[in-house]
Amino acid sequence: MMVLGIETATMAGSVSLVNEHEILAESLVNNVTGHAERLLKEIDQILIDTNKSTEECDAVAVSLGPGSFTGLRIGVSTAKAFAYAIQKPIIGISTLETLSCNLSCVSHRFICPMIDAKKKEVFTALYKWVDGKLDMIIPEKTVPPLYMIDQLDHSQETIFLGNGSQLYATTIQTKFGHKGIFAPFYHNLPKASIVAGLGLSRFMEKKYDAVETLVPKYLRLSDAEINYTKNHIKCPPHH
Amino acid sequence: MNILGIESSCDETSVSIVQDGVKIIAHKIASQISFHRKFGGVVPEIASRRHIESIIPLMNEVFHEAQMDFSNIDGIAVTVGPGLIGSLLIGVSVAKTLAYVKKKALMPIHHIEGHIKAIFLDYPALDFPFIAFVVSGGHTSLFTVYSHTNYEFLGGTRDDAAGEAFDKVAKILHLGYPGGPVIDQLSESGNPAAVRFPRVYLEKDRFDFSFSGLKTAVFNHVRSQANLLGGYRICRISEVSSEIRDIAASFQEAVVDTLVFKGIKACLHKKVRRLILVGGVACNSRLRDKIEMEAQKNDVRVFYPPPLLCTDNGAMIAAAGYFQKVAGNFLKAEDIFSLNAFSNLPLGG
Numbered sequence: 216m217m218v219l220g221i222e223t224a225t226m227a228g229s230v231s232l233v234n235e236h237e238i239l240a241e242s243l244v245n246n247v248t249g250h251a252e253r254l255l256k257e258i259d260q261i262l263i264d265t266n267k268s269t270e271e272c273d274a275v276a277v278s279l280g281p282g283s284f285t286g287l288r289i290g291v292s293t294a295k296a297f298a299y300a301i302q303k304p305i306i307g308i309s310t311l312e313t314l315s316c317n318l319s320c321v322s323h324r325f326i327c328p329m330i331d332a333k334k335k336e337v338f339t340a341l342y343k344w345v346d347g348k349l350d351m352i353i354p355e356k357t358v359p360p361l362y363m364i365d366q367l368d369h370s371q372e373t374i375f376l377g378n379g380s381q382l383y384a385t386t387i388q389t390k391f392g393h394k395g396i397f398a399p400f401y402h403n404l405p406k407a408s409i410v411a412g413l414g415l416s417r418f419m420e421k422k423y424d425a426v427e428t429l430v431p432k433y434l435r436l437s438d439a440e441i442n443y444t445k446n447h448i449k450c451p452p453h454h
Numbered sequence: 455m456n457i458l459g460i461e462s463s464c465d466e467t468s469v470s471i472v473q474d475g476v477k478i479i480a481h482k483i484a485s486q487i488s489f490h491r492k493f494g495g496v497v498p499e500i501a502s503r504r505h506i507e508s509i510i511p512l513m514n515e516v517f518h519e520a521q522m523d524f525s526n527i528d529g530i531a532v533t534v535g536p537g538l539i540g541s542l543l544i545g546v547s548v549a550k551t552l553a554y555v556k557k558k559a560l561m562p563i564h565h566i567e568g569h570i571k572a573i574f575l576d577y578p579a580l581d582f583p584f585i586a587f588v589v590s591g592g593h594t595s596l597f598t599v600y601s602h603t604n605y606e607f608l609g610g611t612r613d614d615a616a617g618e619a620f621d622k623v624a625k626i627l628h629l630g631y632p633g634g635p636v637i638d639q640l641s642e643s644g645n646p647a648a649v650r651f652p653r654v655y656l657e658k659d660r661f662d663f664s665f666s667g668l669k670t671a672v673f674n675h676v677r678s679q680a681n682l683l684g685g686y687r688i689c690r691i692s693e694v695s696s697e698i699r700d701i702a703a704s705f706q707e708a709v710v711d712t713l714v715f716k717g718i719k720a721c722l723h724k725k726v727r728r729l730i731l732v733g734g735v736a737c738n739s740r741l742r743d744k745i746e747m748e749a750q751k752n753d754v755r756v757f758y759p760p761p762l763l764c765t766d767n768g769a770m771i772a773a774a775g776y777f778q779k780v781a782g783n784f785l786k787a788e789d790i791f792s793l794n795a796f797s798n799l800p801l802g803g
Contacts, residue, residue, distance in 0.1 A: 249794065251543055251546065251547060251794050251795065252791075252792045252793075252794050254547075255550055255551060255554055255790070255791045256791035256792065259554070259791065269554075269555045284499065284502070284540070285502075285539075285540055285543065288502055288506055288540065288543060288544060288547075289543055289547050291506060292506055292509070292543070292544050292547040292548050292551075293547045293548075293550075293551050295506075295509075295510055295548070296510075296547065296548040296549075296550075296551035296552050296555075297551050297555060299510055299513070299552075300524070300551065300552050300555035300556055301555060426510055427510045427511045427514065428507070428511075430503070430506055430507055431506070433503070437497055437499035437500050437503070438499065439493050439497040439499065439500065440497075440500070443492065443493060
């Protein structure tokens with residue numbers, strides 16, 4: 216059983232092939248400016264390196280976001296076309312869950328991933344490992360970092376990771392003191408091998424997504440919709 | 455030879471299968487107009503979100519309608535630009551991946567070339583050379599077309615495209631989006647000579663266009679007429695006042711006069727007797743009538759695709775893909791990987 220994982224939610228682009236025992240291959244480049252020009256080449260390269268064909272993939276797992284809208288769409292549209300072409304299942308995986316799984320089985324601490332959402336906001340959630348499973352304590356949302364930090368219990372040891380936690384480290388430290396722990400830099404990127412691994416688990420449970428309808432998890436409206444709502448919410452209805 | 459065509463450059467997602475560049479086997483378009491209407495124009499982020507939702511279902515429908523699968527497909531054609539970058543990237547990512555996995559030839563297609571090739575879906579035996587007049591929401595361009603791969607750029611708009619001017623004027627007149635069809639319809643009962651709006655011909659011996667001044671003239675005219683719009687909102691076309699109809703007709707007449715003048719002049723200048731009119735604005739009834747009239751006087755024959763193929767569609771991209779493939783212009787495996795989308799892309803120098 217082999218799953219192709221695709222991760223393009225942030226500036227770090229990665230692809231990976233895993234089976235139920237191990238990572239067969241993974242390629243990751245950070246600070247990528249154009250996923251479009253690189254992604255397919257990297258998929259081809261790991262298939263060559265592992266001497267596998269596209270048809271040998273049993274499923275495609277893709278990082279669904281939240282993250283960069285354009286990056287997500289490149290990854291998701293590539294994954295959709297790939298799964299459609301090989302006629303195998305597609306599985307969408309949360310980018311925040313992917314990021315949190317960099318810290319597997321840290322059961323005595325909370326895990327708070329933060330991905331920079333620009334506009335002084337972060338994509339975030341709160342997780343905890345319980346009995347070897349990652350439980351979501353606070354659901355995914357797009358909020359100003361302080362809004363999230365104020366919601367957390369500052370007396371509990373909490374690990375922060377992701378580029379959002381680096382960006383707002385001072386705010387976190389001010390509130391959490393020594394209870395706020397920052398993951399080392401090598402845990403700050405979402406990785407395709409984890410996308411593929413989580414996808415493989417979902418594949419075994421036959422929890423597939425529909426290739427026709429799968430879309431990125433944006434967790435934010437377009438600017439036009441936000442402004443439209445702002446401008447129209449106070450207007451009385453027209454008669 | 456069957457080509458799968460994919461178009462996602464603006465606000466229509468479209469997938470088609472075309473045989474030998476001239477015969478539509480299956481053709482599907484998902485228009486997004488209803489999602490953009492309340493914003494008064496195309497919102498790029500919303501357009502991208504709709505494309506990624508629509509593209510695989512459309513492909514399913516097209517294969518189903520054609521009773522085909524990938525084994526019947528000899529190549530994949532996709533619009534790579536110009537257009538909205540986020541929108542283009544959906545089509546390009548999907549087309550690249552399909553071509554890679556299914557080991558098909560991939561033809562990157564210029565959007566305007568697609569519009570021009572739409573004519574062969576209705577006139578498969580059209581002779582070269584001809585003048586191609588591309589008039590749409592994004593383009594107002596004239597080309598001499600010598601062969602399936604040889605285009606000479608004669609001129610284009612320096613600011614707004616003709617279709618863009620229709621949209622902006624419709625917005626000024628509170629007529630909603632898109633502006634082309636509604637202005638066309640209202641103009642039928644308006645007086646085109648009511649307001650003398652400027653015709654901007656620029657240098658008379660060149661084939662460039664400018665419509666932003668015209669749009670401003672309409673704006674100033676409306677502003678100078680107190681209470682013309684009176685805070686109304688258009689619900690039904692029948693409720694639009696005669697003054698507004700006159701402005702719409704007068705504006706349309708100014709656009710049409712400019713387009714007809716330059717289009718016919720290009721034919722005479724290049725001594726070419728065939729003119730093809732393509733793009734969304736080619737559906738405008740006044741433009742068709744007037745250009746036919748002028749063409750007849752000058753011994754020029756005008757051709758246009760059916761309305762469904764005037765606006766953005768995958769069939770025209772598949773048609774263009776066929777002619778490129780036959781000419782040997784396609785990407786092989788190792789070149790597919792780095793293919794990107796381009797918001798700006800010239801055609802024919």
